[in-house]
Amino acid sequence: GENVEQHPSTLSVQEGDSAVIKCTYSDSASNYFPWYKQELGKGPQLIIDIRSNVGEKKDQRIAVTLNKTAKHFSLHITETQPEDSAVYFCAASRSGGGADGLTFGKGTHLIIQP
Amino acid sequence: KAGVTQTPRYLIKTRGQQVTLSCSPISGHRSVSWYQQTPGQGLQFLFEYFSETQRNKGNFPGRFSGRQFSNSRSEMNVSTLELGDSALYLCASGNQETQYFGPGTRLLVL
Numbered sequence: 555g556e557n558v559e560q561h562p563s564t565l566s567v568q569e570g571d572s573a574v575i576k577c578t579y580s581d582s583a584s585n586y587f588p589w590y591k592q593e594l595g596k597g598p599q600l601i602i603d604i605r606s607n608v609g610e611k612k613d614q615r616i617a618v619t620l621n622k623t624a625k626h627f628s629l630h631i632t633e634t635q636p637e638d639s640a641v642y643f644c645a646a647s648r649s650g651g652g653a654d655g656l657t658f659g660k661g662t663h664l665i666i667q668p
Numbered sequence: 669k670a671g672v673t674q675t676p677r678y679l680i681k682t683r684g685q686q687v688t689l690s691c692s693p694i695s696g697h698r699s700v701s702w703y704q705q706t707p708g709q710g711l712q713f714l715f716e717y718f719s720e721t722q723r724n725k726g727n728f729p730g731r732f733s734g735r736q737f738s739n740s741r742s743e744m745n746v747s748t749l750e751l752g753d754s755a756l757y758l759c760a761s762g763n764q765e766t767q768y769f770g771p772g773t774r775l776l777v778l
Binding site for chain 2: 586588590596597598599600603643645650651652653654655656657658659660661
C-alpha cells in the first residue's frame with residue numbers, strides 16, 4: 555500500500571519568514587495530494603491540494619509543488635504569521651473524492667516565533 | 669453551507685463496551701470516510717461509504733464497522749472496546765474532488 559513520509563516533524567520559523575514542509579510517497583498510482591492544517595481541538599482543515607497533472611499550485615501565501623518523477627511534494631508558506639502555527643499534514647491518494655482513502659504523513663508542528 | 673457535523677464530541681467508555689459515533693456530511697456530498705487519529709499512529713483510514721455501500725476499508729479489525737443511510741449520514745460502531753481504541757475519530761465528507769473533515773469525536777476508553 556501507499557506510504558507517505560513527512561519532514562520535518564517540528565519546524566520553528568520567525569514571523570515573516572518562509573516555511574517549507576516536504577513529503578515523499580511510494581505509490582506511483584497516487585495522483586491526488588492534499589495538505590491539511592489542524593489546530594488544537596479541531597479537525598483537519600484543507601488548505602490546498604494538487605493533482606498529478608499539475609506541477610505547482612498557489613493560493614495567496616501558500617503554494618504546493620509536485621515532482622511525480624521523484625515522488626515528492628512540498629508545501630511552501632511565505633510571510634508566516636502567528637495564526638499559521640498549527641500541525642500540518644500531507645496526504646496522498648489515487649482519487650480525490652474519498653473512494654481510495656487518504657494516506658497521511660505523520661505531521662509537522664509549525665511554530666511561528668514572534 | 670453547513671460543514672461536517674459529528675456527534676457526540678466527547679465520549680468516555682469502559683473496556684468491553686461498544687460505541688456508536690455519528691456523522692452528517694456536507695449537503696450534497698455522498699461519500700463519507702472515517703479516520704482514527706492517535707499520537708502514535710497518526711491519521712489512519714478506517715473505511716469509506718458511498719450511496720450506502722462500503723467501497724473501501726483500511727487495515728482495522730472487524731470490531732470496527734460502519735454504515736451509511738439513504739440521506740448520506742453515517743455511523744461507525746466499535747464493539748468490545750479496548751484501551752487502545754482511545755482516539756480522535758474523524759469523519760470526512762467527500763464530493764468528486766476532495767474531502768472535508770468534521771471536528772471529530774474524542775473517545776476515551778477506561
